[in-house]
Amino acid sequence: METNEDKQAFEPKVVAFLCNWCSYAGADSAGISRLKSPANILPIRVMCSGRVSPEMILRAFRSGADGVMVLGCHIGDCHYIDANHRTVKRVTLLQNLLGYTGINPDRLVLDWVSSSEGPKFAKVTRKFVEKVRELGPMAEEMGKSLPASKINVLVEEVAG
Amino acid sequence: MDVGRHPNIELLDYSEVVNVQGYVGNFQVKVRRKPRYVDTDLCTGCGLCTEACVLHGGGGRLLVPSEFEEGMGKRAAAYIPFDQAVPLKATIDPNSCLWLTKGKCSQKCMEVCGTDAIDFEMEETFVDFEVGSIVVATGYEMWDPEQIPDYGYGKSPNIITGLEFERLTNAGGPTQGEIKTAEGETPEKVAIIHCVGSRDERAHAYCSRFCCMYSLKQAHQIKEKTGAEVYSIYMDMRTFGKDYEEFYRRNREEGIQFIQGRPSQVTVDPESGRLFIDVEDIQLGQVLELDVDMVVLATAIEPPENADKIASTFGLGRTPDGWFAEAHPKLRPVETASAGVLLAGCAQGPRDVPDTVAHAGAAAAEVVQLFNQGEVTISPTIAEVNPAKCVGCGECILSCPYTAIWRNNDEKAEVNPALCQGCGTCVAACPSGAITALHFTDEEIVSQIDGLLKLVV
Numbered sequence: 001m002e003t004n005e006d007k008q009a010f011e012p013k014v015v016a017f018l019c020n021w022c023s024y025a026g027a028d029s030a031g032i033s034r035l036k037s038p039a040n041i042l043p044i045r046v047m048c049s050g051r052v053s054p055e056m057i058l059r060a061f062r063s064g065a066d067g068v069m070v071l072g073c074h075i076g077d078c079h080y081i082d083a084n085h086r087t088v089k090r091v092t093l094l095q096n097l098l099g100y101t102g103i104n105p106d107r108l109v110l111d112w113v114s115s116s117e118g119p120k121f122a123k124v125t126r127k128f129v130e131k132v133r134e135l136g137p138m139a140e141e142m143g144k145s146l147p148a149s150k151i152n153v154l155v156e157e158v159a160g
Numbered sequence: 161m162d163v164g165r166h167p168n169i170e171l172l173d174y175s176e177v178v179n180v181q182g183y184v185g186n187f188q189v190k191v192r193r194k195p196r197y198v199d200t201d202l203c204t205g206c207g208l209c210t211e212a213c214v215l216h217g218g219g220g221r222l223l224v225p226s227e228f229e230e231g232m233g234k235r236a237a238a239y240i241p242f243d244q245a246v247p248l249k250a251t252i253d254p255n256s257c258l259w260l261t262k263g264k265c266s267q268k269c270m271e272v273c274g275t276d277a278i279d280f281e282m283e284e285t286f287v288d289f290e291v292g293s294i295v296v297a298t299g300y301e302m303w304d305p306e307q308i309p310d311y312g313y314g315k316s317p318n319i320i321t322g323l324e325f326e327r328l329t330n331a332g333g334p335t336q337g338e339i340k341t342a343e344g345e346t347p348e349k350v351a352i353i354h355c356v357g358s359r360d361e362r363a364h365a366y367c368s369r370f371c372c373m374y375s376l377k378q379a380h381q382i383k384e385k386t387g388a389e390v391y392s393i394y395m396d397m398r399t400f401g402k403d404y405e406e407f408y409r410r411n412r413e414e415g416i417q418f419i420q421g422r423p424s425q426v427t428v429d430p431e432s433g434r435l436f437i438d439v440e441d442i443q444l445g446q447v448l449e450l451d452v453d454m455v456v457l458a459t460a461i462e463p464p465e466n467a468d469k470i471a472s473t474f475g476l477g478r479t480p481d482g483w484f485a486e487a488h489p490k491l492r493p494v495e496t497a498s499a500g501v502l503l504a505g506c507a508q509g510p511r512d513v514p515d516t517v518a519h520a521g522a523a524a525a526e527v528v529q530l531f532n533q534g535e536v537t538i539s540p541t542i543a544e545v546n547p548a549k550c551v552g553c554g555e556c557i558l559s560c561p562y563t564a565i566w567r568n569n570d571e572k573a574e575v576n577p578a579l580c581q582g583c584g585t586c587v588a589a590c591p592s593g594a595i596t597a598l599h600f601t602d603e604e605i606v607s608q609i610d611g612l613l614k615l616v617v
Binding site: 013015042044046047048050051052053055056059060063064065074076077078079080081082083086090 | 475476477478479480497541559561562581582583584585587588589597600602605606608609610612613614616
């Protein structure tokens with residue numbers, strides 16, 4: 001039986017894809033403003049949230065991430081005109097499909113953080129890490145739904 | 161006017177850019193030239209056709225509302241838009257000309273024209289240009305104050321916009337510069353309301369920037385020309401430019417009454433037609449009801465209605481308020497995300513005349529710089545196609561926000577390095593993994609993910 005203490009001890013690993021122009025700068029802004037954002041966030045800088053392919057998100061899960069965040073510029077404010085419209089389509093579609101691989105779709109989140117929104121960066125990351133903490137370790141969840149080996153095969157197939 | 165005279169400037173009137181292809185230094189531009197029905201090479205701008213136009217009516221009564229006079233004056237169907245128009249040539253309005261709308265007219269304009277410049281057979285034509293750089297200076301439109309009914313615009317002819325007031329006070333305007341109410345009387349009390357549609361969540365959240373100054377100028381003119389009591393109702397007085405604050409001080413010394421507050425409503429008395437303004441003067445902490453003869457609204461400006469189309473034609477981004485996006489709000493205010501396409505004036509955001517002149521000068525300097533260098537520096541973070549892997553499906557072409565990718569003769573995708581901005585959207589879209597985002601390759605990103613996850617236990 002797992003206890004509350006076990007849950008407290010669990011520190012989720014969250015991979016966050018941050019776009020160079022808005023969210024990465026937003027993370028910087030949070031830092032400069034000395035706002036607390038969780039150390040569980042593992043930032044990956046990409047030029048645009050549109051660069052993030054579904055394969056990359058699955059790859060992060062396979063490599064042991066308990067949650068994945070994709071953060072980009074607000075719609076209408078994309079540095080690359082409308083490349084983040086693609087992000088919305090891709091990430092939403094992947095969220096719908098995640099369930100089939102045995103991954104809780106809540107483990108993937110898409111949000112918009114502009115370069116001036118340091119407080120928002122701190123807020124969304126904190127909220128998401130709390131959410132993933134509640135969901136528990138990824139490995140445990142996979143074990144519950146399908147045998148781990150099968151998950152690996154599935155993810156392997158999709159992620160290549 | 162200097163533009164019209166300059167030997168190196170070709171001015172295309174009644175024209176619209178319909179298509180832009182290519183990249184910095186090598187743009188191919190297709191322009192639609194709408195029919196003017198007057199050959200500008202032959203027209204001397206004498207105005208005889210205007211006099212002869214059937215719509216001129218008897219006794220000098222012109223029948224079409226004049227756009228230049230903000231509808232307060234009339235014009236004929238054959239007309240010269242205004243006295244300082246460039247080029248100073250006649251044009252025929254296809255929406256009101258009897259011959260063009262109904263096919264019935266005695267065509268007196270053709271009879272009187274001494275140079276046979278009028279040609280009703282004229283049709284729209286397309287012209288192709290090759291240019292190295294493009295400056296987008298498409299300006300702004302006035303916001304329609306009827307959208308917020310509180311201001312009462314449209315309910316009384318004495319509630320007018322700042323632009324309408326400009327015609328009233330102009331010596332060449334419908335009243336020869338005399339400030340008169342719709343009843344033809346000199347007003348005794350006039351209110352000027354600032355921030356109508358600007359700094360207002362119901363319309364535009366931004367400040368339109370130049371209304372404070374023209375409103376002060378108008379207040380000064382009313383005081384000077386009529387001696388009327390002038391109320392200037394403002395939220396904050398934004399006199400940000402050189403000598404602007406001094407002008408505001410002068411207004412105060414002239415006895416113009418400044419009331420800080422946003423009016424809750426302007427009402428029209430149905431019997432007397434008098435105008436009443438309810439406003440809280442926040443400095444006095446008192447609710448006032450002003451009884452005035454005329455209300456001038458300093459309305460907001462907004463991006464032109466077809467800004468969407470312009471943006472997609474030239475590959476421009478737009479900021480959330482709708483203006484065209486500059487490459488960087490502080491450091492690159494004239495360049496855009498598309499190399500070689502520059503912005504000037506209000507196309508990028510509200511600004512007044514001195515700022516527009518400076519902005520346009522900066523855009524021109526950018527063009528000169530581009531041409532002098534003769535080559536452009538591009539970012540190393542761009543996409544590259546591996547033709548051995550590309551199957552020519554075209555997914556990348558659809559996903560590219562810059563039309564930087566095309567299908568070459570081998571039916572493979574090819575990236576134009578001068579157009580590519582390196583967002584990487586095509587890389588994520590490519591189903592066969594044929595595109596690489598240089599400096600952001602799949603291998604690099606995946607190694608980062610794996611490395612970070614291994615590092616953190």
